[in-house]
Amino acid sequence: CNVSGFMPYRLYTNISLYYDPSLPLIHPAYTSENWYNNPSGYGEAHTKNPNSEEEYDFIIVGSGPAGSVIANRLSENPNWKILLLEVGKEPTTLTEIPAIAYYFQFTDYNWGYLMEEQENMALGFIDRRMHWPRGRVLGGSSVINWMIHTRGNQIDYNRWAKNGNKGWSYKELFRYFLKSESFDVKLKDSGYHHHGGKLNVEDVAYRSKSADAFVGAMQEMGYPYVDYNGKKQYGVSYVHATTKRGRRCSAFNSFLEPIRSRANLKIYTSAKVTKILIDANTKHAWGVKFVKDRQNRIAKAKKEVIISAGALSSPQLLMLSGIGPKKHLEELGIPVIQNLPVGRKLYDHLGFFGLTITANDSVTIPLETALYDLRTIIEYKQGKGVLATLSGAEALAFVRTPVSKEAHPFYPDIELISFGGNPRLDNGEVYRKTARITDEIYNKIWRPLGTSKAFIIAPILLHPKSCGYMKLKSKNPYDWPRFYGNYLTDPEKLDLKTFIASIRFVQNLLGMPSLRRYNAKLLDTPLPGCQHYIYDSDNYWECSLRHLSTSVHHQTTTCKMGPKSDPEAVVSDKLKVYGISGLRVADTSIIPEPITAHTNVPSFMIGEKVADLIKEDWW
Numbered sequence: 001c002n003v004s005g006f007m008p009y010r011l012y013t014n015i016s017l018y019y020d021p022s023l024p025l026i027h028p029a030y031t032s033e034n035w036y037n038n039p040s041g042y043g044e045a046h047t048k049n050p051n052s053e054e055e056y057d058f059i060i061v062g063s064g065p066a067g068s069v070i071a072n073r074l075s076e077n078p079n080w081k082i083l084l085l086e087v088g089k090e091p092t093t094l095t096e097i098p099a100i101a102y103y104f105q106f107t108d109y110n111w112g113y114l115m116e117e118q119e120n121m122a123l124g125f126i127d128r129r130m131h132w133p134r135g136r137v138l139g140g141s142s143v144i145n146w147m148i149h150t151r152g153n154q155i156d157y158n159r160w161a162k163n164g165n166k167g168w169s170y171k172e173l174f175r176y177f178l179k180s181e182s183f184d185v186k187l188k189d190s191g192y193h194h195h196g197g198k199l200n201v202e203d204v205a206y207r208s209k210s211a212d213a214f215v216g217a218m219q220e221m222g223y224p225y226v227d228y229n230g231k232k233q234y235g236v237s238y239v240h241a242t243t244k245r246g247r248r249c250s251a252f253n254s255f256l257e258p259i260r261s262r263a264n265l266k267i268y269t270s271a272k273v274t275k276i277l278i279d280a281n282t283k284h285a286w287g288v289k290f291v292k293d294r295q296n297r298i299a300k301a302k303k304e305v306i307i308s309a310g311a312l313s314s315p316q317l318l319m320l321s322g323i324g325p326k327k328h329l330e331e332l333g334i335p336v337i338q339n340l341p342v343g344r345k346l347y348d349h350l351g352f353f354g355l356t357i358t359a360n361d362s363v364t365i366p367l368e369t370a371l372y373d374l375r376t377i378i379e380y381k382q383g384k385g386v387l388a389t390l391s392g393a394e395a396l397a398f399v400r401t402p403v404s405k406e407a408h409p410f411y412p413d414i415e416l417i418s419f420g421g422n423p424r425l426d427n428g429e430v431y432r433k434t435a436r437i438t439d440e441i442y443n444k445i446w447r448p449l450g451t452s453k454a455f456i457i458a459p460i461l462l463h464p465k466s467c468g469y470m471k472l473k474s475k476n477p478y479d480w481p482r483f484y485g486n487y488l489t490d491p492e493k494l495d496l497k498t499f500i501a502s503i504r505f506v507q508n509l510l511g512m513p514s515l516r517r518y519n520a521k522l523l524d525t526p527l528p529g530c531q532h533y534i535y536d537s538d539n540y541w542e543c544s545l546r547h548l549s550t551s552v553h554h555q556t557t558t559c560k561m562g563p564k565s566d567p568e569a570v571v572s573d574k575l576k577v578y579g580i581s582g583l584r585v586a587d588t589s590i591i592p593e594p595i596t597a598h599t600n601v602p603s604f605m606i607g608e609k610v611a612d613l614i615k616e617d618w619w
């Protein structure tokens, strides 16, 4: 990717001044739906020239990993005219600094969505609403994410194929994972990687003592050190980072910036698509309606419209355009063009951030001091130092708890992430606010801790049985959709049991020499709201999970891929929307079931795959 060469000090210092309201990026009211509905540059649109229309071969909506790859690959053909529409703006080079990724959740690079309140969940968060950030910037969520690079487990993709999605087995997708990547991680399985793709993957130059202790302890427990993007995923590793010389590689600087001079590619930023234009008689998608510079505009597609607006916006756009559950659309007064279960299923990975480990030494990432230390900028320029850390995520392990009912003995149901800090790390300024942790809990649990002697091991539930859904609030494209996570609601309580088993796993891990060396202990301050349970009982942990688990932002399945016989399917294995010609959806919304991966790389892969499917049809 094209990472920037030099970062002016002036820009850097802006970050430490992020409360300054004069900075263009920072919006203190970032979680206000009203603000997002009427940010500057949008609002009421006028149709100045209703006849002004543009025509392209392909129109792509959304520039996340999938949309950017598609724009790049399709515009390789100089005879095709491509339009890429993105509602967000171009990112600043500050977004390339891995350690401050969290800060951009407080800017207009984030949609700022909140999940609807769920009974008995998110009890430790402000207004009991979970934050569901999504990128709203050229490059999508890859510009604000944590940069953890994971392909997923081969079993995930083989299952997609087994369930009727032809061409989606791991063996068939392997070349697409390879195509994007340029793998620079030192320990790697030979034959599983490629060097020379657009997306760089490397080790993180800085590691805290807590990460070393976690990796050591996992190995002492019998888990192998693995290349989790290679042959075997099961085991432990330091994170592989989607960075180059310590700077973020996003969809923007990997796939768009290098090709923006292509004459056949038009990129509109600050352009919000409000409707897919579909002929109600022929059911053919012939273009899109969008708002740019406060003007309603229309773009026509001679060949196809491709929706890559992400797992929360692609379904919204389909429903606004008359593709969705008939009853729901009729209730909102949207003329139904195709009755499909859009948004009916929504899977997500839930992470538990309530396992704080205290140590007798300084073991964390010294982020608080680093942010104000000029030396760290010099190090950053050299591609090393604290600013290269992935917002605290340093090492991970894929494990299987005894609760798992999976046939394969090495198919993980839990990922453990070692975070080299705790919400107090940056003096409680930003980290804790991304999760919306209440003052009561922060003051009781984390404020009394120093910044350097407590870190977190967070279990992530990889294959939730519970699933949520989403629907529209109204037919106004500027209204937030309504998101329902429905976490931990499966009738057999397998999700809860798996989480509790993972907590027991971490407790055993703390007995291993590498962690014992630091006298590592689980912080046992009773969580406000759970004091009435016996500390460390299963009931206590269930209560904690209901307070402090939160989304790790891997929403999927809202436009599910599946064969025609699958009543939940919205798109075919060619990613074509059932019943509509000239229309595909390509992003994480098509992922049919939860995967053993963070979803950034799978989204790049989906982009690569669909670009080839489109070329097969039209080249």
Ligand SMILES: Cc1cc2nc3c(=O)[nH]c(=O)nc-3n(C[C@H](O)[C@H](O)[C@H](O)COP(=O)(O)OP(=O)(O)OC[C@H]3O[C@@H](n4cnc5c(N)ncnc54)[C@H](O)[C@@H]3O)c2cc1C
Residues within 6 Å of the ligand: 061, 062, 063, 064, 065, 066, 067, 085, 086, 087, 088, 133, 134, 135, 136, 137, 138, 139, 140, 141, 142, 144, 145, 146, 147, 148, 149, 150, 271, 272, 273, 274, 308, 309, 310, 311, 313, 314, 317, 552, 553, 554, 555, 587, 588, 589, 597, 598, 599, 600, 601, 603
């Ligand atoms: C805070 C955070 C941390 C994460 N950390 C990781 C990680 O470490 N590793 C990992 O693998 N994954 C991570 N993820 C998930 C990963 O980034 C996403 O799954 C991935 O980016 C999804 O890609 P996408 O192509 O589906 O869409 P997105 O990245 O969501 O992009 C969709 C784009 O479409 C645009 N758009 C939406 N609606 C419209 C419209 N109407 N008109 C025009 N444009 C529109 C959006 O503004 C956005 O830019 C994280 C996500 C978040 C939010």
